[in-house]
Amino acid sequence: MHSTRTRFRRGLIALGVVTFAAASLAACAADDSGSAAADELTSVGLQTNWILNSTWAGSYTADEEGYFEDAGLDVDILTGGPNVDFMAALSSGQALAAFAGFTEPATLNQDGGDFVVVGTLYQASPLAFISAAEDGITEPADLEGKRVGVSTTAMSVWEQFSSVAGIDTSTVELVPITTGPEALVAGDIDAYLGFSTEGPALLESLDIEPEWFLLQDYGYGYYVNVYTVRAADLEDDTKREQIKALLKADLEGQLAMIEDPAAAAQLTVDLHGQELGLDYDTELFTAESASQLFYSPTTEEHGIGYMGGDEMTVAMETLNMILGTDMPLDGSGYVDMSLLDEIRAEDPGFGILP
Structure with a gap:
């Protein structure tokens, strides 16, 4: 988002020089303040697991509408794709959070990884x-x-x-x-x-x-595009607050996308259409179809992004079937809803789906 600052001059001749000097000083102060505010933003990466199409339109919207900035973050939305190891960006610290399928973090955890899922985009797999x-x-x-x-x-x-x-x-x-x-x-x-x-x-x-x-x-399905973080970051007080701020701001963008998928699709095409050959009608269909996947009895009770209920049971049953594991069906030890619980406790009106 870009703001426009308008400078006013008063035309009092006797005080013209003084007024001009005062206005100049005020402008410098405003510019310094703006620079300081920009400097105070924490730069973090948000890794996607696929190309930058309208699957991530809510994240683009969060950036465009200033939700990330309001949360004190300068977010770099990193592209995924068929040749991108998106979990590597999370492992290395390049990304604070990554959108992953429900299976990838669990698979890596079997091999010594230590990843935690803290929320989801969709309640049902597409x-x-x-x-x-x-x-x-x-x-x-x-x-x-x-x-x-x-x-x-x-x-x-x-x-x-x-x-x-x-x-x-x-x-x-x-x-x-x-x-x-x-x-x-x-x-x-x-x-x-x-x-x-x-x-x-x-x-x-x-x-x-x-x-x-x-x-x-x-009866066969699991969460996709889950917000995944490192367990160590979740246990670090500073990183935990950054993750919580990122999660809330990004979900605010998802809510805005659900409210107006046409605007979100247009934003996607404006940002990435020329580079990726994206078509507006196709991106609009993707955004509209994706919007329906945010709804479930669980989100009706707990708000957007929350994981639990029958959706969790089916997801964990499917995950256990895929991996040959016997993880708890409530997701404990792998899924952590404490950040979303804190967000709702601090802001009870947050996350209500339109």
Whole structure:
């Protein structure tokens, strides 16, 4: 955000020189004050786990609207992507917090890492089976007898989900794909495993009416884009306050994005559209679809970002299935909601979803 300072001159001739000198001194004082205020901001990194599209529109909004600055922070939003080790930025201290999937920090913790999850963007995973609406695939049983596209890296997801959802896999023809709807558009498959925040918009851009269902609605799912920090930082009084300030300010940006996804999508395109070839309509669909994933009975009770209830149980069951672990289903030892509890205690009106 940029502020505009307007200087006034009074035209009293007798006091012109004095007035001008006083105004100049006041301007210098104002500039010095502004510089001092800027110098007082603490520079921190917020690492994303994917490219800078409208998945992070709430964070851009927090920056644009001055929520980070009001929290005393100068936040560098760091890009992720297929070739970025986003957890390394957190491990090294380049980032104070990182958006991660629910599985990555837990996996690293098994190998000696010490990461803690302190909040989440979405209450449900956007993992979905996506198809053309005309094919009538609206639930897991509808995948039977169909050609289903799954990337090689997601085969374990298919195996676990099909078991949980009771799909007769002997009737399903699995087709290895990369990512995206290309195979569906080409007619090589009937449905594919993708993200509800992206795939349907791409189909619509090709004049194909999309249909999809979330895996989480059928017992398999976990939080994605969770706020992850180092346990050591959470135990350090200074770092803990910085994390809390960052968490609250970023969630304020998410609330603003939910209120006005069109503005958030436009901001995304303005910031990163030329570099990444982002399309406004696609980014708007992503923002609107993502907005729906913030809601759950847990957030109705505790506010945005909170993790608990049935969503936590499903997430931990899924996590244990993926990792072969037996972690507590309430997330204790891995998920820490104390910062959000403190934020709500200090500001009871914070976090109410629109």
